[in-house]
Amino acid sequence: xxxxxxxxxxxxxxxxxxxxxxxxxxxxxxxxxxxxxxxxxxxxxxxxxxxxxxxxxxxxxxxxxxxxxxxxxxxxxxxxxxxxxxxxxxxxxxxxxxxxxxxxxxxxxxxxx
Ligand code: AMP
Numbered sequence: 001x002x003x004x005x006x007x008x009x010x011x012x013x014x015x016x017x018x019x020x021x022x023x024x025x026x027x028x029x030x031x032x033x034x035x036x037x038x039x040x041x042x043x044x045x046x047x048x049x050x051x052x053x054x055x056x057x058x059x060x061x062x063x064x065x066x067x068x069x070x071x072x073x074x075x076x077x078x079x080x081x082x083x084x085x086x087x088x089x090x091x092x093x094x095x096x097x098x099x100x101x102x103x104x105x106x107x108x109x110x111x112x113x
Contacts, residue, residue: 001046006097010044024060025067027102036105037075041067047098050087068102077104084112 001007008014010026019039020027030038043060047053053061065083072081081104086093 001097004046004097006040006042006095006099007046010042020067020071025063027067027071030101034101035103035108037077037081037103039071039075039102041071041100041102043098048096049093049098050085053098064098064100068100071102072104075104080104080108082108 005014009016009018009028016028018026018028020041023044025041025043027039027041030040041064043064045057045060047057050061068081068083081102084101084103085091085099086101
């Protein structure tokens, strides 16, 4: 999508601190980190959010989670971490391209705000 910042990052048209990329996915550090480790994991395909992923692409959802798990090991989050998907207005989603937040490096609280 031409006006999507995450599509531009995936295409290399906007700078980002990319820590993983493969044919389907990209992971980069959040610009406004909410924890010592705050990484966003996105599909290269533009889906506006979780609800927009078609049934025949659901395997990508598993891959997104698997990359979070691999990165958590690589980033030393042995004490634990949190994976968050904000979905829609009530979910607090601000960027309309599906992304998973991988947060770690501090104790998390519950419930989230
Ligand atoms: P959400 O509120 O779940 O849609 O999360 C969007 C996230 O994208 C926020 O944590 C922002 O800090 C982050 N973000 C926005 N623009 C950029 C960017 N250019 N590079 C890295 N992270 C970004």
